[in-house]
Amino acid sequence: MTKRIEGGICAAKGFTAAGIHCGIRKNKTKRDLSLIYSEVPATAAAVYTTNLVKGAPLLVTKEHLANGCAQAVICNSGNANTCNADGPEIARAMCALLAKALPVSADDVVVASTGVIGQPLDIAPIAAGIPALVAALSPDGSDEAAEGIMTTDTVKKEVAVSFTAGGKECRIGGIAKGSGMIHPNMATMLVFITTDAAISPAMLQKALSGDVANTFNMVSVDGDTSTNDMVTVLANGMAGNAPITEEGDDFAAFMEALNTVTVGLCRMIAGDGEGATKLLECAVQGAADEATAKTVAKSVICSSLLKAAMFGADANWGRVLCAIGYSGADVDVTKIDVSFSSAAGEITVCRSGAGVEFSEEEAKKILSEKEIVIGVGLNSGAASAVAWGCDLTYDYVRINGDYRT
């Protein structure tokens, strides 16, 4: 049984965290450097962006995780360290500086950066800040670490759960940043997950890769796949469970717990999309296969026109049909049903590909809530999928019209 708990990335035994302002950002009240540390080396797995332009930290992290082991995560915000000639050198220096200040090997450090692309990242404030960062490490540090990785995010994103494996109570927690340039493909945004469960590197990677296909890869804020997307999970085994090395009840319990954390973070990321006032969820049912369900759900969630309509609480279901029609999925458009639902109720607006009469007043009430579900019934099979996104608002334009200055 997976149960929500407090503590974020410090919920799992043996993990401490910290977040400080070191000076990468001019605003002194904004933390810009975060650290996560496991008191023992941990099994590690990761998935990365499929963007051909990759942040330098991703290249270094990939090298460091080649042996399936890591003990610390260092991440700065305010600069993506991407498209810089000296990028890999700076990313390696961040790991080396940390290895001098903490009992950790430089090649057991996961390094990440997020912020503007193409501006050199100065190592000086990071070097100067690392002693204070290490000194701030605390079992209550998840909040500060979550703040330190935020860019245009308006809320901290933390989730933690407990579950049982091999008769032992285990915990998984995660933090995430992500608000714009969100359209993951194979990996996503920055997400750091910790667990005290004992699990083999192969099963940890299997769990993570299997999970992101249904969670982070089904989120879109603006259709732009970031260059610095990365999800990592560290498993330090301190829960004392018999290591999970194959499929079975324990692996299933681990997957369920991991999924609770990642879906929680997905909803937070989509709901905090740049400028967003509403979390949108597209739930597709009755598809011939899962790939079709996913393609349809994601196409609907990505439509700028539908996103703007949702901002205006306008039940313009024709835009849902339109987005399904151009998705590339092979669907029978004469079988499609569409509904809108929220805390205020549910309303069917289209049946068998054609409009049905509905109360505009009731639709307006339903679409004026903070969380909207767009239900799509394809009536062609038993497969389903869910995708998450947000509305398109004036503030998205304001935020991105002048992000650098």
Added chain:
Amino acid sequence: MTKRIEGGICAAKGFTAAGIHCGIRKNKTKRDLSLIYSEVPATAAAVYTTNLVKGAPLLVTKEHLANGCAQAVICNSGNANTCNADGPEIARAMCALLAKALPVSADDVVVASTGVIGQPLDIAPIAAGIPALVAALSPDGSDEAAEGIMTTDTVKKEVAVSFTAGGKECRIGGIAKGSGMIHPNMATMLVFITTDAAISPAMLQKALSGDVANTFNMVSVDGDTSTNDMVTVLANGMAGNAPITEEGDDFAAFMEALNTVTVGLCRMIAGDGEGATKLLECAVQGAADEATAKTVAKSVICSSLLKAAMFGADANWGRVLCAIGYSGADVDVTKIDVSFSSAAGEITVCRSGAGVEFSEEEAKKILSEKEIVIGVGLNSGAASAVAWGCDLTYDYVRINGDYRT
């Protein structure tokens, strides 16, 4: 030699046009029904949307153009006649009513509709309006017809040119509507082209299909492929040239003239994108092949983040690199150069995949113009492509937050 001339769709001999308000729209000052008529039957070709959800008028037009011949075009705005159970019946009724009022066979009528999806289209105002519409037909009617097909468009879109084929002066003119839900694929928006050149049906279709791949299919306003996209061309042969029946100088002259009309309309559509303040052109050079060049150009033009940055006149070239990186094209990111140019000058902002120093002040001046060219050099071959789009603004959100009411 292709030469720009006046007259729009009435520039070619034997074509008349009209546009009236018949009452589909409540606003009595907005024309909502347009007609184009050739005094003799014309060779016809068309391309249509690839959206699986197709407007009823497209199905009827496809049937009518199966024999490669048409003589009139009727088009209403204010209602797309899409996702309506009685849609095909209404579209056929529009053709039949026109055939009663004009010397034209119902199956030689091209029918089109544009506006809201999923609301029944009432035939009554159209039936009542057709006599006035036919009475208004005039060789000076291109302006009125161009107005009658506008939805959220803020400017009329007309282009006409003259050229020489077989020693005869020929003319091609076109009108277009399109401002939102613009992301054509194989076909696009509503575009009606007329010419008095004599050309066989096969060569006319070849010319049109070849042209749209480089013109309308390279335009995007918001990534949403419409259900009602259609481009048709009618060639009535009244210029008296020897019919074009194969490749050669005359076909090349026809293609060049057609391309001048279509590129002109593409630029008008992109520049008048919903809410747009700027026309964006992405010119890709040095690609290994044309498909790569097109993929890169279109990915850049479609990036919401870049579009918002252009609205803010922010030289955020990292977003150009990011959009190239996730485009799916196989490019060497360490070879990419990026520049911005406009009437105010040109500035290189990225060379070999990394930033170069530039004056932010100069960049701001260049990006504050109405027409911006984003130059991308891939330095990997000789192929090139151009795509057109627009900036993303507060007004796009305003227009689409409540389109139906």
